[in-house]
Amino acid sequence: xxxDWKSFEPLLIPDIPNLQQIEVYExxxxxxxxxxxxxxxxxxxxxxxxxEVKQANIRGRGGAGxxxxxxxxxxxxxDGGPRYLxxxxxxxxxxxxxxxxIFEFNPHLFIEGALIAAYAMxxxxxxxxxxxxxxxxxxxxxxxxxxxxxxxYLGENIMGTDISIDLEVTYGAGAYICGEETSMLESxxxxxxxxxxxxxxxxxxxxxxxxxxxxxxxxxxxVPLVINNGAQWYSDLGAEEHPGPVLYGISGHVNQPGVxxxxxxxxxLELINDVAGGIRGGKDLKALIPGGSxxxxxRADQLEGVTMNSDSLKDAGSMMGTAGMVVxxxxxxxxxxxxxxxxxxxxxxxGQCTPCREGTxxxxxxxxxxxxxxxxxxxxxxxxxxxxxxxxxxxxxxxDAAVWPVRHTINRFRDEFEARCxxxxxxxx
Amino acid sequence: xxxxxxxxxxLKEIEQLKAKFPTAKAATLQVLxxxxxxxxxxEPEVQNLVAETLDVxxxxxxxxxxxxxxxxxxxxxxxxxxxxxxxxCQLCGGYDILHHLEEKLGIEAGETTDDGMFSxxxxxxLGACGYAPMLQVTNGVYVNNLTKEKVDTLIDxx
Ligand SMILES: NC(=O)C1=CN([C@@H]2O[C@H](COP(=O)(O)OP(=O)(O)OC[C@H]3O[C@@H](n4cnc5c(N)ncnc54)[C@H](O)[C@@H]3O)[C@@H](O)[C@H]2O)C=CC1
Ligand SMILES: Cc1cc2nc3c(=O)[nH]c(=O)nc-3n(C[C@H](O)[C@H](O)[C@H](O)COP(=O)(O)O)c2cc1C
Ligand code: SF4
Ligand code: FES
Numbered sequence: 001x002x003x004d005w006k007s008f009e010p011l012l013i014p015d016i017p018n019l020q021q022i023e024v025y026e027x028x029x030x031x032x033x034x035x036x037x038x039x040x041x042x043x044x045x046x047x048x049x050x051x052e053v054k055q056a057n058i059r060g061r062g063g064a065g066x067x068x069x070x071x072x073x074x075x076x077x078x079d080g081g082p083r084y085l086x087x088x089x090x091x092x093x094x095x096x097x098x099x100x101x102i103f104e105f106n107p108h109l110f111i112e113g114a115l116i117a118a119y120a121m122x123x124x125x126x127x128x129x130x131x132x133x134x135x136x137x138x139x140x141x142x143x144x145x146x147x148x149x150x151x152x153y154l155g156e157n158i159m160g161t162d163i164s165i166d167l168e169v170t171y172g173a174g175a176y177i178c179g180e181e182t183s184m185l186e187s188x189x190x191x192x193x194x195x196x197x198x199x200x201x202x203x204x205x206x207x208x209x210x211x212x213x214x215x216x217x218x219x220x221x222x223v224p225l226v227i228n229n230g231a232q233w234y235s236d237l238g239a240e241e242h243p244g245p246v247l248y249g250i251s252g253h254v255n256q257p258g259v260x261x262x263x264x265x266x267x268x269l270e271l272i273n274d275v276a277g278g279i280r281g282g283k284d285l286k287a288l289i290p291g292g293s294x295x296x297x298x299r300a301d302q303l304e305g306v307t308m309n310s311d312s313l314k315d316a317g318s319m320m321g322t323a324g325m326v327v328x329x330x331x332x333x334x335x336x337x338x339x340x341x342x343x344x345x346x347x348x349x350x351g352q353c354t355p356c357r358e359g360t361x362x363x364x365x366x367x368x369x370x371x372x373x374x375x376x377x378x379x380x381x382x383x384x385x386x387x388x389x390x391x392x393x394x395x396x397x398x399x400d401a402a403v404w405p406v407r408h409t410i411n412r413f414r415d416e417f418e419a420r421c422x423x424x425x426x427x428x429x
Numbered sequence: 430x431x432x433x434x435x436x437x438x439x440l441k442e443i444e445q446l447k448a449k450f451p452t453a454k455a456a457t458l459q460v461l462x463x464x465x466x467x468x469x470x471x472e473p474e475v476q477n478l479v480a481e482t483l484d485v486x487x488x489x490x491x492x493x494x495x496x497x498x499x500x501x502x503x504x505x506x507x508x509x510x511x512x513x514x515x516x517x518c519q520l521c522g523g524y525d526i527l528h529h530l531e532e533k534l535g536i537e538a539g540e541t542t543d544d545g546m547f548s549x550x551x552x553x554x555l556g557a558c559g560y561a562p563m564l565q566v567t568n569g570v571y572v573n574n575l576t577k578e579k580v581d582t583l584i585d586x587x
Binding site for chain 1: 500558
């Protein structure tokens with residue numbers, strides 16, 4: 001694919017005016033995938049749908065990259081009690097602003113994908129949890145849901161079949177941690193968003209103790225594409241081990257920031273220069289955070305030949321995350337940037353685990369000291385040491401997400417950090 | 430403060446919110462939102478009203494109200510300006526916008542003007558990183574691609 005990616009026609013957010021209107025969506029093949037399945041439930045048995053999606057290898061677009069169909073297959077057999085699909089629209093990872101595009105421009109693609117997922121897992125209640133700050137998008141999305149009910153795609157006896165599925169929209173009230181899947185379950189139950197210990201995984205014990213699958217909004221929007229075109233077609237798009245279209249959110253020091261849809265596997269430098277119009281003010285590129293604030297920063301000289309897919313980014317020393325690319329120019333002060341990231345994680349730690357609650361506080365405090373020109377060389381080692389004490393010792397991955405940027409930014413921009421410490425009033429002569 | 434209560438209409442809305450979930454408790458966040466839209470904040474007596482309406486412990490509602498940042502636990506200005514200073518906004522001048530507002534209104538982030546018109550807060554990523562720097566007005570409208578001039582116009586028009 002590598003060469004012809006520029007001619008790619010968007011599939012998740014195609015350039016069709018008013019696609020958010022249900023009639024326009026229907027007029028462009030919308031809800032065909034759902035019809036295909038429900039009209040031929042022998043051919044498209046629940047197991048067959050799960051297998052098709054598993055074969056396609058849609059890697060979770062919420063950031064962890066887990067195969068969606070594989071996750072669906074973890075749901076236990078139905079026992080007659082409630083089962084849930086919880087759709088994650090909390091989108092709060094700094095640098096990430098793509099799910100809202102789906103709510104705004106192609107909500108029915110997501111609704112259709114969620115319905116197919118619910119059918120495949122014998123689920124009759126879907127919750128869509130959206131971050132509270134997105135209230136304008138909640139309202140837009142609710143309109144699409146109301147229309148889908150009216151047209152008989154949601155509710156009792158969908159399109160005259162014996163399948164009934166409800167979808168409830170709800171929203172948070174400001175807490176990054178509620179994007180962590182088990183925290184989101186707590187929040188849906190009306191509680192504080194304290195993440196739960198895994199295992200048990202939500203498939204075993206999720207909402208109100210019942211089997212639950214959690215998927216990101218963009219992940220589910222990919223599902224109708226797979227049903228319409230087949231797993232083979234899907235897995236041939238983009239990078240082999242991480243296929244499909246992806247919404248790249250590009251922000252920071254570029255001329256044309258925004259959300260752009262291309263297949264996975266596009267060269268990072270071409271996304272920055274050709275898609276996002278290059279660096280502002282004709283400056284040079286200094287660094288890139290490829291997939292949201294928790295993914296390790298890469299220096300410009302580490303980006304040659306790197307493409308946006310998990311294998312390539314891993315080889316380069318980072319991760320795909322949410323594909324929220326934060327671009328930094330030559331004048332960027334990496335100490336300031338790292339301090340701000342540390343401040344974010346400290347602010348958002350839920351405080352349940354001591355290493356996270358105390359550790360994120362230490363990271364921020366020491367970085368503030370360095371930023372203010374009062375740091376000492378040994379503070380750099382202290383930061384790395386605190387990080388080592390936190391990693392892997394907590395209930396959820398927020399602590400890890402706080403540690404990675406610290407470790408990699410210091411290691412990759414060590415000179416800059418050392419220079420700041422040497423100049424400091426506290427430097428040992 | 431006089432005895433607080435929800436109107437018939439609000440109670441009907443609350444019933445609809447409760448119907449989304451298998452338990453009344455699950456509606457806590459949503460009913461706190463109803464209360465905040467009505468009273469402008471969720472001070473302890475408002476939290477108590479929510480607890481009584483849902484028939485859940487007051488301590489539960491206090492816990493939830495204090496966990497989530499969008500609930501105002503004390504009275505705020507008529508307009509709350511949430512300036513994003515997080516990663517992408519920081520890179521694109523979010524702090525300049527914040528400091529410009531602080532100077533213009535004569536208050537610091539976290540404070541409210543004496544006339545009760547404006548509060549300023551420095552907040553975390555609002556999911557609008559491609560439109561940095563930006564701010565949100567009172568949990569509602571996003572104002573994108575800010576410049577100092579755009580901030581001045583915004584304040585004049587509010
Ligand atoms: N979209 C956003 O705004 C944000 C995204 N993130 C991303 O979240 C990622 C971390 O997410 P986590 O959910 O903690 O990752 P994870 O790797 O623990 O889980 C990923 C998914 O696979 C499932 N899973 C994994 N192993 C399983 C097993 N053995 N059995 C059953 N299910 C299993 C989990 O339940 C989950 O749904 C980070 O890599 C980061 O990129 C982080 C912050 C914000
Ligand atoms: C601290 C933290 C915050 C997270 N925030 C989000 C989020 O806002 N949106 C999201 O989809 N996933 C988020 N995740 C990842 C979810 O836990 C989970 O992996 C994802 O929703 C699963 O969906 P997917 O497999 O379709 O990606 C977060 C994870 C962590 C550790
Ligand atoms: S790691 Fe941090 S955010 Fe996650 S549960 Fe523990 S204290 Fe809370
Ligand atoms: S960093 Fe400001 S909106 Fe994301």
